[in-house]
Amino acid sequence: MGKGRGKLSYWAPVDLFWDGPLAVDERPMDQKGEVVAIKALPVKLTFNNKGESIDFRFDARHVLRDREISSVWPWRALFAAVEPGSYDLRLVLETTSGTVSLKTGCGARREYAT
Numbered sequence: 531m532g533k534g535r536g537k538l539s540y541w542a543p544v545d546l547f548w549d550g551p552l553a554v555d556e557r558p559m560d561q562k563g564e565v566v567a568i569k570a571l572p573v574k575l576t577f578n579n580k581g582e583s584i585d586f587r588f589d590a591r592h593v594l595r596d597r598e599i600s601s602v603w604p605w606r607a608l609f610a611a612v613e614p615g616s617y618d619l620r621l622v623l624e625t626t627s628g629t630v631s632l633k634t635g636c637g638a639r640r641e642y643a644t
Contacts, residue, residue, distance in 0.1 A: 538597070539598065540597060541598070542593040542596075545573055545588075546573055546588060547573060549589055550588075550593065551593050552573070553570075554569060554570055556568050591607070591609075594607065
């Protein structure tokens with residue numbers, strides 16, 4: 531989620547099938563378990579025929595987010611992290627092969643007075 535060029539931006543990895551935050555694999559890096567390495571668990575999409583599609587929906591309130599992308603995984607709820615204002619939503623899908631074609635829509639728009 532971004533707020534224009536050079537302004538506030540947030541990231542919120544989402545599991546498109548479960549309407550929630552993207553799951554991670556956590557592994558301790560030290561003997562006490564105080565330092566933890568995380569790796570996002572990918573969401574696998576497989577299409578058997580050309581032209582197949584999938585419909586998914588998620589509620590932004592169900593996804594955890596934080597300010598900039600960093601080594602710290604997002605942990606804050608929508609209204610605890612995002613300041614009031616109007617935002618543009620950007621959905622990024624990554625692929626290791628092939629191309630991705632998207633048709634997106636927004637079920638609701640909500641603006642907050644600043």
